Amino acid sequence: MQHGNHVEWAIHCCAVLAGLPEGSRLSVATLAEFHGVPKAYLAKGLQRLEEAGILDGSVGPKGGYRIAKPATEISILDIVLGLEGRSNCFRCTDIRFNNPCLVNRGKGPCLIAVAMRKAEKAYHGELAQTSLADLLQELGETADKPTLEKSAEWLSERIR
């Protein structure tokens, strides 16, 4: 079980957008160049985040994306679920009811599904702990300063 690459790309893009001056936008082309990833595939992921209310997109030659909510209100979980949808990572198809010895279907969900859902809840709980604002703060404290400065300048030249 593995997230697609678009999860990595989208979280990075959202963090970059969250670090821009309020209301500023970047085009998909700029985001793709900054992260060295294919523009067409990145565009699909960002569109899904727009549909999920995480990004705000504008079209046209001067179009681009900005975050649709404050950086404190967008968690990594929001981005992951925005991209992948809210279906459970464990799909219970209730094979217990295929049992040739089944007499009564009984009550309640399958115990295996319950254990799997509990674990997924813990996974989501952890992902919800980290917001874009947290990432930006940590980045400011730990990242290479010359790279940060040069990046800020490069991005500011491309803001829309």
Added chain:
Amino acid sequence: MQHGNHVEWAIHCCAVLAGLPEGSRLSVATLAEFHGVPKAYLAKGLQRLEEAGILDGSVGPKGGYRIAKPATEISILDIVLGLEGRSNCFRCTDIRFNNPCLVNRGKGPCLIAVAMRKAEKAYHGELAQTSLADLLQELGETADKPTLEKSAEWLSERIR
């Protein structure tokens, strides 16, 4: 991100095998019939669990599977990792180093990967909490009794 169906099937099969008298085996055909799942695809999953040291398989017309360790020592996590391997569910390809403004690569892992790994650890931690013995005990307490009894009889007739 979703587990394949074989995860559901394999956990159910392991729980059934864990409930047999010690040393008893069931064939893949019996396990497939009991769970109403395709035998060939189930066989592949069970073979992986054998390779992971969770199941013990014997070949030949009287061959079959039994659990390779006590039921208290096999967790749902063991089964999931045995089937899917130990690669992380978030693959960090370090796109931060694709940055055209990169001056120094800096130290330490990507913050996004750190957050994703922490969540995966929580997921695995929860899955490790439930052993096959736990599942069997809970099943004995909550499942439909007539179905349990009929199943035990059906399975005992097919033990190898």
